[in-house]
Amino acid sequence: MEYISTRGSAQALDFEGATLAGLASDGGLYVPREWPRFSGEEIADMAGLPYAELAAKVMAPFVGDSLTYERLLELTTEAYGRFAHKAVTPLRQLDEQQWVLELFHGPTLAFKDVALQLLGLFFEEFLSRSDRNLTIVGATSGDTGSAAIDAVAGREKVDIFMLHPKGRVSDVQRRQMTTVLAPNVHNIAIDGSFDDAQAMVKRMFADTAMTDRFAIGAVNSINWARLMAQVVYYFAAGLQLGAPHRAVAFSVPTGNFGDVFAGYVAAQMGLPVAKLIVATNVNDILHRALSTGDYSQGTVTPTAAPSMDIQVSSNFERLLFDLGGRDGKAMAAQMAGFEATKAMQLTNAQREGASALFQSCRADADEMASTIRWAWENCGELIDPHTACGLFAARASGLDEATPVVTLATAHPAKFPEAVERSTGHRPSLPARVGDLFDREEKCVALPGEYAAIAEFVASHASPRA
Ligand SMILES: Cc1ncc(COP(=O)(O)O)c(C=O)c1O
Numbered sequence: 008m009e010y011i012s013t014r015g016s017a018q019a020l021d022f023e024g025a026t027l028a029g030l031a032s033d034g035g036l037y038v039p040r041e042w043p044r045f046s047g048e049e050i051a052d053m054a055g056l057p058y059a060e061l062a063a064k065v066m067a068p069f070v071g072d073s074l075t076y077e078r079l080l081e082l083t084t085e086a087y088g089r090f091a092h093k094a095v096t097p098l099r100q101l102d103e104q105q106w107v108l109e110l111f112h113g114p115t116l117a118f119k120d121v122a123l124q125l126l127g128l129f130f131e132e133f134l135s136r137s138d139r140n141l142t143i144v145g146a147t148s149g150d151t152g153s154a155a156i157d158a159v160a161g162r163e164k165v166d167i168f169m170l171h172p173k174g175r176v177s178d179v180q181r182r183q184m185t186t187v188l189a190p191n192v193h194n195i196a197i198d199g200s201f202d203d204a205q206a207m208v209k210r211m212f213a214d215t216a217m218t219d220r221f222a223i224g225a226v227n228s229i230n231w232a233r234l235m236a237q238v239v240y241y242f243a244a245g246l247q248l249g250a251p252h253r254a255v256a257f258s259v260p261t262g263n264f265g266d267v268f269a270g271y272v273a274a275q276m277g278l279p280v281a282k283l284i285v286a287t288n289v290n291d292i293l294h295r296a297l298s299t300g301d302y303s304q305g306t307v308t309p310t311a312a313p314s315m316d317i318q319v320s321s322n323f324e325r326l327l328f329d330l331g332g333r334d335g336k337a338m339a340a341q342m343a344g345f346e347a348t349k350a351m352q353l354t355n356a357q358r359e360g361a362s363a364l365f366q367s368c369r370a371d372a373d374e375m376a377s378t379i380r381w382a383w384e385n386c387g388e389l390i391d392p393h394t395a396c397g398l399f400a401a402r403a404s405g406l407d408e409a410t411p412v413v414t415l416a417t418a419h420p421a422k423f424p425e426a427v428e429r430s431t432g433h434r435p436s437l438p439a440r441v442g443d444l445f446d447r448e449e450k451c452v453a454l455p456g457e458y459a460a461i462a463e464f465v466a467s468h469a470s471p472r473a
Pocket residue numbers: 117118149150151228260261262263264265266267314315393394417418
């Protein structure tokens with residue numbers, strides 16, 4: 008399988024190359040040259056497979072020659088063996104139509120573990136084939152950071168620099184990052200928002216003073232391998248609810264558009280998907296884009312779902328590229344316009360293409376709180392504020408009663424205990440595996456939200472590329 012950039016001018020790479028490169032050299036995002044497609048019969052044959060096997064089957068066409076099928080299966084078995092639930096991503100029924108897909112049984116209690124546990128193993132595998140060191144530079148609004156750090160802490164040939172917006176992640180989220188004291192882990196709290204952090208990460212990929220010295224790598228959903236691994240749980244849920252014979256809708260709490268884009272990929276691969284519901288909090292650039300065609304960056308408002316406090320949604324570019332006829336030149340021009348003006352109108356083709364599969368919804372603070380309460384009082388389930396955005400949108404979707412709607416439960420409620428307790432009167436406790444989090448020492452540097460300061464810090468702590 009070959010990977011091409013959404014902006015058309017970077018060199019095409021194989022899976023190994025795209026995984027290590029992260030962002031394409033022209034500033035675009037890598038996507039497979041074409042979507043692999045399974046027949047109905049092939050999908051039916053996947054029913055009942057253990058998660059690690061399903062993962063290897065779904066991902067094999069994307070991985071191509073970069074790994075043998077047997078090696079890929081060894082890696083998925085290792086990655087998903089670390090999850091606390093045997094089903095890895097168990098599905099729970101809330102009522103006649105509503106389901107939640109629990110994606111938080113990994114080591115750091117959010118859906119990010121599903122992809123990042125595997126990505127850490129891919130890095131190790133591919134780096135062992137050369138004498139290259141990788142300098143990972145990432146941005147987090149709370150969950151990617153801890154999942155990525157857990158996946159690479161202590162690994163040889165990798166340094167990780169993780170930027171988070173100071174004071175804008177929950178205490179549990181911050182401590183899950185800053186209490187990892189391995190020498191290859193560098194936490195940086197910056198003044199600014201997640202969007203500022205993400206922009207600085209992307210800028211570093213384009214900074215030849217850095218890229219000449221360091222092999223900069225990505226753990227954000229910039230990295231195609233992240234999304235590829237997330238496609239698998241759409242198949243897992245769809246198969247349990249009757250795929251390929253029945254279509255299922257998914258409601259996805261959304262910020263950077265990675266998780267829901269993985270659902271789009273599952274649909275391109277042949278999984279019957281009735282609808283993808285894009286659920287945002289009040290930071291609603293995606294809801295505005297999908298409902299009116301206006302993709303313009305607003306100011307970030309802090310919410311009880313901080314991981315979705317995002318106003319520049321990186322992976323939306325992948326969707327626009329695909330819906331716009333895969334024209335890299337046009338995409339580069341559209342993104343240059345957005346970068347210059349912070350605003351962009353979707354083309355007719357992009358709007359019409361999106362409306363065939365997507366609908367969107369925005370939840371404000373009261374709607375999130377009342378949904379957390381509803382799940383507790385009616386179904387006995389404690390859900391976190393991000394999941395609540397998804398479930399609010401699922402319940403408001405107006406979809407035919409016969410269509411099952413699966414909300415992706417993206418984080419464990421104990422990551423956001425105050426918000427959950429405010430709505431339910433119950434304070435969720437942290438699972439035993441992270442139980443002493445509040446007794447551990449923290450290590451983190453605070454830097455101004457300025458690119459030069461970040462680049463200087465990275466340059467003085469990273470290992471040269473070889
Ligand atoms: C708990 C949680 N839910 C939802 C999201 C949104 O996911 P995405 O950025 O893939 O849209 C994130 C992070 O972005 C998250 O950490």
